[in-house]
Amino acid sequence: xxxxxxxxxxxxxxxxxxxxxxxxxxxxxxxxxxxxxxxxxxxxxxxxxxxxxxxxxxxxxxxxxxxxxxxxxxxxxxxxxxxxxxxxxxxxxxxxxxxxxxxxxxxxxxxxxxxxxxxxxxxxxxxxxxxxxxxxxxxxxxxxxxxxxxxxxxxxxxxxxxxxxxxxxxxxxxxxxxxxxxxxxxxxxxxxxxxxxxxxxxxxxxxxxxxxxxxxxxxxxxxxxx
Amino acid sequence: xxxxxxxxxxxxxxxxxxxxxxxxxxxxxxxxxxxxxxxxxxxxxxxxxxxxxxxxxxxxxxxxxxxxxxxxxxxxxxxxxxxxxxxxxxxxxxxxxxxxxxxxxxxxxxxxxxxxxxxxxxxxxxxxxxxxxxxxxxxxxxxxxxxxxxxxxxxxxxxxxxxxxxxxxxxxxxxxxxxxxxxxxxxxxxxxxxxxxxxxxxxxxxxxxxxxxxxxxxxxxxxxxxxxxxxxxxxxxxxxxxxxxxxxxxxxxxxxxxxxxxxxxxxxxxxxxxxxxxxxxxxxxxxxxxxxxxxxxxxxxxxxxxxxxxxxxxxxxxxxxxxxxxxxxxxxxxxxxxxxxxxxxxxxxxxxxxxxxxxxxxxxxxxxxxxxxxxxxxxxxxxxxxxxxxxxxxxxxxxxxxxxxxxxxxxxxxxxxxxxxxxxxxxxxxxxxxxxxxxxxxxxxxxxxxxxxxxxxxxxxxxxxxxxxxxxxxxxxxxxxxxxxxxxxxxxxxxxxxxxxxxxxxxxxxxxxxxxxxxxxxxxxxxxxxxxxxxxxxxxxxxxxxxxxxxxxxxxxxxxxxxxxxxxxxxxxxxxxxxxxxxxxx
Numbered sequence: 100x101x102x103x104x105x106x107x108x109x110x111x112x113x114x115x116x117x118x119x120x121x122x123x124x125x126x127x128x129x130x131x132x133x134x135x136x137x138x139x140x141x142x143x144x145x146x147x148x149x150x151x152x153x154x155x156x157x158x159x160x161x162x163x164x165x166x167x168x169x170x171x172x173x174x175x176x177x178x179x180x181x182x183x184x185x186x187x188x189x190x191x192x193x194x195x196x197x198x199x200x201x202x203x204x205x206x207x208x209x210x211x212x213x214x215x216x217x218x219x220x221x222x223x224x225x226x227x228x229x230x231x232x233x234x235x236x237x238x239x240x241x242x243x244x245x246x247x248x249x250x251x252x253x254x255x256x257x258x259x260x261x262x263x264x265x266x267x268x269x270x271x272x273x274x275x276x277x278x279x280x281x282x283x284x285x286x287x288x289x290x291x292x293x294x295x296x297x298x299x300x301x302x303x304x305x306x307x308x309x310x311x312x313x314x315x316x317x318x319x320x321x322x323x324x325x
Numbered sequence: 326x327x328x329x330x331x332x333x334x335x336x337x338x339x340x341x342x343x344x345x346x347x348x349x350x351x352x353x354x355x356x357x358x359x360x361x362x363x364x365x366x367x368x369x370x371x372x373x374x375x376x377x378x379x380x381x382x383x384x385x386x387x388x389x390x391x392x393x394x395x396x397x398x399x400x401x402x403x404x405x406x407x408x409x410x411x412x413x414x415x416x417x418x419x420x421x422x423x424x425x426x427x428x429x430x431x432x433x434x435x436x437x438x439x440x441x442x443x444x445x446x447x448x449x450x451x452x453x454x455x456x457x458x459x460x461x462x463x464x465x466x467x468x469x470x471x472x473x474x475x476x477x478x479x480x481x482x483x484x485x486x487x488x489x490x491x492x493x494x495x496x497x498x499x500x501x502x503x504x505x506x507x508x509x510x511x512x513x514x515x516x517x518x519x520x521x522x523x524x525x526x527x528x529x530x531x532x533x534x535x536x537x538x539x540x541x542x543x544x545x546x547x548x549x550x551x552x553x554x555x556x557x558x559x560x561x562x563x564x565x566x567x568x569x570x571x572x573x574x575x576x577x578x579x580x581x582x583x584x585x586x587x588x589x590x591x592x593x594x595x596x597x598x599x600x601x602x603x604x605x606x607x608x609x610x611x612x613x614x615x616x617x618x619x620x621x622x623x624x625x626x627x628x629x630x631x632x633x634x635x636x637x638x639x640x641x642x643x644x645x646x647x648x649x650x651x652x653x654x655x656x657x658x659x660x661x662x663x664x665x666x667x668x669x670x671x672x673x674x675x676x677x678x679x680x681x682x683x684x685x686x687x688x689x690x691x692x693x694x695x696x697x698x699x700x701x702x703x704x705x706x707x708x709x710x711x712x713x714x715x716x717x718x719x720x721x722x723x724x725x726x727x728x729x730x731x732x733x734x735x736x737x738x739x740x741x742x743x744x745x746x747x748x749x750x751x752x753x754x755x756x757x758x759x760x761x762x763x764x765x766x767x768x769x770x771x772x773x774x775x776x777x778x779x780x781x782x783x784x785x786x787x788x789x790x791x792x793x794x795x796x797x798x799x800x801x802x803x804x805x806x807x808x809x810x811x812x813x814x815x816x817x818x819x820x821x822x823x824x825x826x827x828x829x830x831x832x833x834x835x836x837x838x839x840x841x842x843x844x845x846x847x848x849x850x851x852x853x854x855x856x857x858x859x860x861x862x863x864x865x866x867x868x869x870x871x872x873x874x875x876x877x878x879x880x881x882x883x884x885x886x887x888x889x890x891x892x893x894x895x896x897x898x899x900x901x902x903x904x905x906x907x908x909x910x911x
Binding site (some may be wrong): 132133135136162164166195196197198205228230231232233234261262263268269270271 | 335336337338339340342343344345346347348349350351379381382385410485489490567570576600601630637642644646648649655658659662666
């Protein structure tokens with residue numbers, strides 16, 4: 100049974116991911132109260148009859164709201180106007196309904212940290228959508244996310260945003276491509292400890308997120324790295 | 326406080342808004358396609374709500390993929406009760422099969438029917454047992470599963486109280502409670518929200534005793550609460566964030582209170598949170614004055630309102646999910662992604678636009694033609710035209726990778742036609758066409774009756790070459806390459822020539838070469854490219870093109886080659902083309 104406390108090759112096992120995720124979520128809850136907490140979503144594997152000791156799952160942080168100003172007018176669908184006539188005649192004006200003022204458009208973001216069995220590292224999946232449910236395109240997301248961190252990291256070629264099927268939800272989500280992860284985790288662990296590239300599992304996700312989170316504008320406070 | 330005869334302020338409620346997650350439409354589409362078909366009977370669904378958790382953004386009534394009554398099990402465990410941000414609300418979905426029937430739905434009577442259910446639940450007392458029925462909602466929709474667009478309209482039925490409820494006062498809860506009371510109320514609320522049993526109960530009583538101890542009770546305990554309190558408020562999860570208006574759920578709540586308990590003055594508590602804890606600055610406490618009904622029987626359902634507005638207008642909403650649901654578009658974006666990955670680290674200067682816009686003409690849809698087409702697709706080239714005169718023969722599918730056994734059955738499909746079909750099956754976004762035509766060849770005499778049609782073919786060939794950017798000469802004889810070579814040279818098109826021997830192959834390109842012309846050869850520069858032309862297939866050969874097919878044995882007529890050569894030659898031909906296109910002078 101794998102009970103290693105550290106990884107030296109920049110990669111995680113499934114069990115390691117589970118441990119690291121819980122440690123990450125706990126630290127986040129303590130130190131990062133300006134955000135809601137991450138929750139662990141377990142996967143129910145119905146094909147295997149043997150129950151696993153450690154459950155598989157992923158971390159989820161949903162409905163982060165970013166307010167953006169109403170910039171473009173979305174062209175109106177003229178065909179929708181057909182349906183109004185019948186309604187206008189029948190419903191009388193109700194004075195008890197507050198007429199809302201047009202406020203800033205709220206954009207909602209969901210983030211999932213999923214384990215990639217082929218790369219053996221965590222992968223960040225994210226998506227954005229409006230209050231009506233329409234998915235946001237990547238260029239809109241880039242406007243919402245602080246621009247300086249995005250360009251810095253994308254230029255370094257360690258991160259690349261691609262659109263792929265979410266492994267469990269079967270819908271296209273954006274993800275940060277994981278192929279460079281192993282290498283820069285090794286770099287991070289090299290600089291911290293003197294004895295080679297050891298990365299304690301409980302700190303793995305914290306370190307990983309300190310880099311990856313910046314691409315999507317989620318910073319973590321320094322205290323989490325202790 | 327001075328008593329003034331001011332007209333009563335009518336209590337104005339902030340309307341509730343819907344939010345439909347993409348997952349709901351995905352699940353609904355599957356349900357419609359797999360199970361329902363054209364059945365348009367109403368479907369019971371579950372909406373999810375919760376108290377406001379952001380000071381500037383109101384919460385919505387949300388539909389998720391788990392809102393539908395699905396039987397199949399997904400990989401992720403379904404949410405059970407006890408999720409604090411997903412308080413279930415019963416609802417009903419009417420989906421129509423055409424947009425006309427959507428527009429013709431009798432919205433007023435549908436709204437009335439749902440309002441009646443709420444009224445009956447109030448009268449029978451069911452609303453006290455399961456208060457989420459007070460927020461019952463209705464959705465009408467039209468799902469266009471060919472275009473992947475969805476038109477929908479929500480209604481949140483609210484019983485209209487006549488005369489309208491007037492507002493006596495409204496203020497933040499922190500100003501209404503004393504600091505001791507506030508602390509106790511917050512703690513009680515947090516406990517209520519932390520317990521799985523009560524966290525999704527959206528309507529409750531807040532009882533504050535004379536020693537500032539607050540407790541939260543279920544609505545059905547109202548009688549039990551009488552007497553041992555100093556303050557008794559009717560609390561509810563308020564999705565609205567506004568500081569001077571309560572949210573929509575209060576409407577039916579007041580109708581319930583008036584009907585069950587005949588109170589004229591109602592103290593209500595709009596519960597709102599921030600960061601997962603009760604926020605008494607954001608939450609409101611208000612006092613409303615309700616006119617008791619006189620002579621109103623329990624059977625008369627009050628009027629109801631509640632159709633959701635779309636940006637202030639009384640029109641339905643619509644959403645197009647073609648980008649994430651249309652399989653063809655998904656295939657296109659996946660293929661594009663794959664090509665873009667080449668630019669990432671391996672070849673950052675790759676020009677993908679020139680590849681996707683190049684038009685390729687393939688003369689010959691045989692062994693070479695099929696291989697070339699497949700490799701072109703791999704490079705993201707979408708525009709391919711086949712010219713081939715023949716039909717798929719029984720020996721073809723094993724070596725010609727676009728054909729299958731079905732294409733040979735019967736009299737055999739024309740190769741040009743079968744190839745087009747095959748490409749579209751591989752990647753639906755291909756723009757391909759096939760021309761069934763024989764290429765006129767030198768050395769093959771034609772009779773005078775055929776003269777016109779052959780001339781017509783020459784013209785057709787010439788037009789085809791003009792209208793494409795790159796031409797592949799992939800036919801099975803030497804002489805059939807002669808006319809196309811000439812036409813390509815004349816039109817200055819990129820011509821790639823590939824041919825197979827038994828265990829040898831040749832891939833070459835015709836056209837402008839790398840060296841520039843010296844002055845005394847300018848007159849040879851018919852295309853004005855100022856470069857010396859490369860020798861073509863025929864220039865480099867010693868024999869003039871002539872009839873190579875008659876008077877030969879069977880194994881000299883058919884192209885008998887080692888099977889591995891065609892893929893090699895075809896692939897090289899495509900790589901040669903891509904190289905040419907990427908060159909600055911290409």
